[in-house]
Amino acid sequence: MGTDVNEKVVPGSVSKSESTPEAIPTKTIEDDFHPAGVAELDLYQKREKIYARHIEGFYQRIRLYTGWPLLLGYFLLPWLNWGDRQAVLFDLPNRQFHILNLTFWPQDFPFLAWMLIIAAFSLFAVTAWLGRVWCGYTCPQTVWTAIFMWAEQFCEGSRNQRIKRDKGPMTADKFTRKASKHIMWLGFAFLTGFTFVGYFSPIREMSFELFSVGVGADGLSWGLGWWEIAWINFFTCATYINAGWMREQVCIYMCPYARFQSVMFDRDTLIVSYDYHRGETRGPRKKNVDPKTQGLGDCVDCHICVQVCPTGIDIRDGLQIECINCALCIDGCNSVMEQMGYEKGLIRYTTENELDGKKTHLLRPRLIGYGIAVLVMVSLFLTSLMMRVPLQVDVIRDRGRLYYETVDGLIENSYTLKVMNMDQQSHEYKIAIEGLEGITIVGSEQVIVDSGEAAEIPLRLSIDPVNLTSMNQTIYFVIESIDGSDYQAESESRFIGPRI
Numbered sequence: 001m002g003t004d005v006n007e008k009v010v011p012g013s014v015s016k017s018e019s020t021p022e023a024i025p026t027k028t029i030e031d032d033f034h035p036a037g038v039a040e041l042d043l044y045q046k047r048e049k050i051y052a053r054h055i056e057g058f059y060q061r062i063r064l065y066t067g068w069p070l071l072l073g074y075f076l077l078p079w080l081n082w083g084d085r086q087a088v089l090f091d092l093p094n095r096q097f098h099i100l101n102l103t104f105w106p107q108d109f110p111f112l113a114w115m116l117i118i119a120a121f122s123l124f125a126v127t128a129w130l131g132r133v134w135c136g137y138t139c140p141q142t143v144w145t146a147i148f149m150w151a152e153q154f155c156e157g158s159r160n161q162r163i164k165r166d167k168g169p170m171t172a173d174k175f176t177r178k179a180s181k182h183i184m185w186l187g188f189a190f191l192t193g194f195t196f197v198g199y200f201s202p203i204r205e206m207s208f209e210l211f212s213v214g215v216g217a218d219g220l221s222w223g224l225g226w227w228e229i230a231w232i233n234f235f236t237c238a239t240y241i242n243a244g245w246m247r248e249q250v251c252i253y254m255c256p257y258a259r260f261q262s263v264m265f266d267r268d269t270l271i272v273s274y275d276y277h278r279g280e281t282r283g284p285r286k287k288n289v290d291p292k293t294q295g296l297g298d299c300v301d302c303h304i305c306v307q308v309c310p311t312g313i314d315i316r317d318g319l320q321i322e323c324i325n326c327a328l329c330i331d332g333c334n335s336v337m338e339q340m341g342y343e344k345g346l347i348r349y350t351t352e353n354e355l356d357g358k359k360t361h362l363l364r365p366r367l368i369g370y371g372i373a374v375l376v377m378v379s380l381f382l383t384s385l386m387m388r389v390p391l392q393v394d395v396i397r398d399r400g401r402l403y404y405e406t407v408d409g410l411i412e413n414s415y416t417l418k419v420m421n422m423d424q425q426s427h428e429y430k431i432a433i434e435g436l437e438g439i440t441i442v443g444s445e446q447v448i449v450d451s452g453e454a455a456e457i458p459l460r461l462s463i464d465p466v467n468l469t470s471m472n473q474t475i476y477f478v479i480e481s482i483d484g485s486d487y488q489a490e491s492e493s494r495f496i497g498p499r500i
Contacts, residue, residue: 051163267351298340429480477490
């Protein structure tokens with residue numbers, strides 16, 4: 001996701017600036033021991049800036065192919081139209097959520113809950129199988145951070161150049177490069193925030209309002225509303241801080257996924273690992289020399305795996321909470337192995353069982369259980385979605401009087417019928433009553449409801465007392481479209497009569 005920075009890897013001759021970052025001084029109890037006998041420990045460690053080195057490789061091309069479609073989808077989706085409206089629009093003021101040809105209402109909240117549960121179980125299944133591939137390849141924090149790192153490399157140069165420039169005094173060149181980087185960061189952050197708000201407010205209208213500034217009696221006026229301005233600024237600042245400044249701190253300290261991932265891991269989970277059997281003992285050596293004759297393993301201790309890591313860890317220390325499975329260390333190590341003439345895969349995607357020379361079990365009870373659960377939930381979700389009827393009926397019975405007796409001796413009950421048309425087109429509906437023989441509707445039996453509207457219809461039901469078998473009987477209001485759309489819904493209520 002970035003421009004190619006020419007950094008030649010020369011195993012065994014790593015420059016001082018490319019070596020492992022200096023160790024952070026460790027405080028001991030003796031250092032902080034007070035005469036009063038109280039030991040004081042600093043639980044907060046100052047962040048050490050990570051200068052990630054750019055590297056190309058097989059897995060970085062995969063990240064490119066997974067990252068760009070997500071970015072393009074995020075930025076382009078609000079601009080697509082479906083008919084006369086935005087294809088994806090979460091219209092909060094009107095409580096309508098449009099996704100392509102479907103319109104969801106607050107009453108459809110169970111679909112959202114269901115979808116989140118499916119996403120959670122899918123994440124559990126993928127994590128048990130492939131580890132944290134979500135973090136390394138598709139997480140928005142990872143994708144956006146990669147864009148910001150590319151801007152940093154584009155403006156300030158390679159890892160060596162950035163380290164040297166930061167250690168030096170402020171010059172015109174340094175200021176220009178830093179300012180250019182932050183301008184690019186803020187520009188991309190603003191585009192991110194503007195697009196996000198565009199999912200909740202028509203983005204085409206926002207685009208025109210963004211540049212419409214008028215002069216009135218109260219001074220300058222902006223076309224954008226205050227809440228739109230506030231949320232655009234909020235998400236611009238959040239993106240700028242998270243992807244530009246905090247970066248790995250979000251993954252290490254803020255993301256809960258890193259904390260509970262170990263619950264889903266087992267010895268057959270595919271993770272990024274260093275093959276210590278093959279790599280130890282580490283040490284520099286000359287090219288085309290058999291390391292075994294010197295008592296060395298394949299690891300040349302070049303620290304490339306540390307320099308390319310976006311979270312600044314050494315994968316050779318084993319599985320760590322900071323590792324996001326981005327495979328940058330794999331591509332970096334493979335480039336060194338290729339130059340040395342060694343077999344690739346010293347750092348690779350593997351399992352703990354494979355590292356210990358044992359068989360890896362792909363199909364295991366946990367993974368099968370997750371797969372079955374996800375398959376069942378997805379099937380039920382899609383079935384419910386296809387059978388969903390964009391019509392809802394609520395009946396409110398008049399509680400002022402239990403019943404009326406007309407001059408003709410008939411018994412009447414009054415109701416308020418609420419018919420909600422959740423479709424994207426207007427429909428004409430017919431009202432029918434079931435559950436009680438001889439009951440009739442007083443008034444119109446048909447109603448036209450516009451798209452996205454809820455019509456309140458006052459209604460009276462009448463019946464001859466001889467048809468009543470009890471003073472409290474169950475009836476059903478059945479609403480059916482009569483314009484060819486074949487939508488039908490019903491609601492239960494009670495009909496109250498005199499004591500039999």
